Amino acid sequence: MTAFALAEREIGAWVFTWELRSVNHRYLDTALRLPDSFRFVEGDARTRIAALLKRGRVEATLVLKRREAQAEGLPVNLELAGSLLAAASRIETLSGRELASFSALDVLRWPGVLNEAEVDRETLAPGLLDLLDEALAGLVRVRETEGRQLALLIASRCSQMREIVAGVRLRLPEVLAAMREKLRLRVTELAAKPDEDRLEQEMVYLAQKWDVAEELDRLESHLTEVERAIEQRDAAGRRLDFLMQEMNREANTLGSKSADTETTRASVELKVLIEQIREQVQNVE
Incomplete structure (x- = not known):
């Protein structure tokens, strides 16, 4: 089911935002995008998402930035940066020529040159998960x-x-009566004196072959179950998927046993409506 929601909150020196997106999927498929320093909330985040959502591909992204009022200078590891520059100079000396130049930004990108502040897990985790709950509540409302x-x-x-x-x-009844009369006329044309007992046996056999009352009963039963499923609050998508398969099977049988054009047309119309519902069911949790 397609939906989007986000929730934002200041926690300590940071501003955190959970962005949630969901699209159609047969099962629940959760993709979490977290900064490396905040992987510690991944397990609990997945658990909370699975507790509320049963179907769909869900993308959950945690975005963070420092509050401007508390933004500090970049914590540079000057010792490592100096060692890096010295190593580069020695390599140029060994090579006997000037190598490709690099900028200060290249030095800053080197692992460890920028010292990241330690993340206080015990302080941040409850707030981050509570913020996720807020975003999930918004996503559920949209869905x-x-x-x-x-x-x-x-x-x-x-x-x-x-x-x-x-x-x-x-x-x-009208269709069966018409078919019986048609068969009687055909036999009369072929034989001057038809065998009435044999004719009656054939009529009984064909009546059973053309009788679609059982298929109609099952279709009505499935329709009742579909209507019940869409009224309840529990997840019903997979059950509706199954019911569409069963209804399509009954509609096909109705068409194959059809003894007149009107019944055939009814079978086609049923299959069109079933396919329309099947497409909508893909959006149902």
């Missing part, structure tokens, strides 16, 4: 809003499918 809209769309298509199923069920 719930989208979920309510999707529920309305799915319910509307379920209503259309119920009308189609009811129409097929209403016409079922």
Whole structure:
């Protein structure tokens, strides 16, 4: 389910921001982007995300910057920087020629030249996780809003499918009677005196073959389950995925057993609506 949320807070000398993004995914897939010095919150962050979200690819990024009022000069390791410059000079002397020049920024980028301040884990961890909870609450609100809209769309298509199923069920006796009469006329044309017992057996067999009442019953049962699933607050995406597969199977069987064009058309319309719901279900947690 697509959503975005962020939460920002000053904690100590820093301003921290959690940015959360979620997109459609069959399962929960969490990607955390944290500064190296703050990897200590990764385990707890994953646990809190998994406690609230059950589906979707979630990207959680922690951004930090020092407050301007407390910004300090860069803590440079002058001893290491001097050693680095001296080593570069000796290499140039050994080579007998001037090597490619480098800037002061190149020296600062060398590992260890800039001394990073120690991170107080015990002080920062509770605040960072509490800030993550705030961002997650915002993300959940966005997803719930989208979920309510999707529920309305799915319910509307379920209503259309119920009308189609009811129409097929209403016409079922008429279709079977027409097929029986068609078979009787065909046999009469082929034989002057048809075997009534054999004819009746064939009619019973074809009536069973063309009878789609069982498929219609299962479709209605699945529709009831879909409507129940979208009304509950628990995660329902995977269950809806399964129900769409089962409904598509019943719609296919309805089409294969169809004895007239109207039933065939109904099967096609059902499959179109099922596919539309299936696409929407990918957004449902």
